[in-house]
Amino acid sequence: MIILVDMDNTLADFDKGLLENWQRLYPNEYFVPLEERREFHPHKDYPEHLQDKIYALCHSKGFIRNLPPMPGGVAAVKEMLSKGHDVRFCTSHLFEYDYCILEKYQWIEEYFGAPFVDRIILTRDKTLIRGDLLIDDKPEIVGIVKPSWEHIVYDRPHNRDVTDRRRLTWEKWRDVVFAGQ
Amino acid sequence: MIILVDMDNTLADFDKGLLENWQRLYPNEYFVPLEERREFHPHKDYPEHLQDKIYALCHSKGFIRNLPPMPGGVAAVKEMLSKGHDVRFCTSHLFEYDYCILEKYQWIEEYFGAPFVDRIILTRDKTLIRGDLLIDDKPEIVGIVKPSWEHIVYDRPHNRDVTDRRRLTWEKWRDVVFAGQ
Numbered sequence: 001m002i003i004l005v006d007m008d009n010t011l012a013d014f015d016k017g018l019l020e021n022w023q024r025l026y027p028n029e030y031f032v033p034l035e036e037r038r039e040f041h042p043h044k045d046y047p048e049h050l051q052d053k054i055y056a057l058c059h060s061k062g063f064i065r066n067l068p069p070m071p072g073g074v075a076a077v078k079e080m081l082s083k084g085h086d087v088r089f090c091t092s093h094l095f096e097y098d099y100c101i102l103e104k105y106q107w108i109e110e111y112f113g114a115p116f117v118d119r120i121i122l123t124r125d126k127t128l129i130r131g132d133l134l135i136d137d138k139p140e141i142v143g144i145v146k147p148s149w150e151h152i153v154y155d156r157p158h159n160r161d162v163t164d165r166r167r168l169t170w171e172k173w174r175d176v177v178f179a180g181q
Numbered sequence: 182m183i184i185l186v187d188m189d190n191t192l193a194d195f196d197k198g199l200l201e202n203w204q205r206l207y208p209n210e211y212f213v214p215l216e217e218r219r220e221f222h223p224h225k226d227y228p229e230h231l232q233d234k235i236y237a238l239c240h241s242k243g244f245i246r247n248l249p250p251m252p253g254g255v256a257a258v259k260e261m262l263s264k265g266h267d268v269r270f271c272t273s274h275l276f277e278y279d280y281c282i283l284e285k286y287q288w289i290e291e292y293f294g295a296p297f298v299d300r301i302i303l304t305r306d307k308t309l310i311r312g313d314l315l316i317d318d319k320p321e322i323v324g325i326v327k328p329s330w331e332h333i334v335y336d337r338p339h340n341r342d343v344t345d346r347r348r349l350t351w352e353k354w355r356d357v358v359f360a361g362q
Binding site: 088098117125127130131144 | 183267274278283286298300301303304305308309311325326
């Protein structure tokens, strides 16, 4: 199988990194606890007067580079590869690309090693990428063609209302990915 | 149709940019005239004692950012879009990614405008990208799957020995791209 794996909030804990940075920079400011995240784009979970600050933080230098990995994600990808599957990191740039694209490459190099950088596919339209599975926390993944992959929802608080697709976490992924094999 | 278009030596004149920089930096040094380029990777056309210098120049800060566009390429892409086709920039990072990936985004923004950045697909394996045509100067494009696209060779001196595929230049592309339509 070709297994496409998203980065933000699937392999890299975007929400946790954002909350930690937010509380460090603005310790007395309102914040949304991780379990209460509801919108795909984190700034939309915040009151309007804070949205620009959250947005700016997500796009700031070093933010993507320093995201903590989701526990078990790196090991899961390596296990898929060891079982003969092909894994590609299938990721999109944020609203602005200045820091995030380079930092996504650096992040993969840090947590997987330099050869894995060649497995990155950066695209805003994931339907154009061929694969059997796409593991991604985004609730609706649309593009210009009908995808070849099955979308498996990476379980996060913001996507718990999605009930029409299979879901996984890195704590319990083998039964989903290797189902029927 | 979905038309994938390569960047280096297809939309951006990598060879011309390289030669101009090389002659500016090392005016008395040996150089390979544009028409005598034979290898896909330019440093391999140079004698061994100069290869590291050429390689370093290709990977230096600002090199990709400042490549001149191939005459007619930007207009060709815009015409394809205006005729209802979908065009994506399908490009790979160089051997090192430090400057080139960000600069490829900046280059597209400069010559096409900010919205076109969303049309970039960065991948080392172009066979994983779905499309009807891939316009690319690289002689052999291989990957883990059989491509969905037809490879149309963008004509450059280094790929003149490729005779088993259709070819085009931006001076004469409509007959090739729109053949049979």
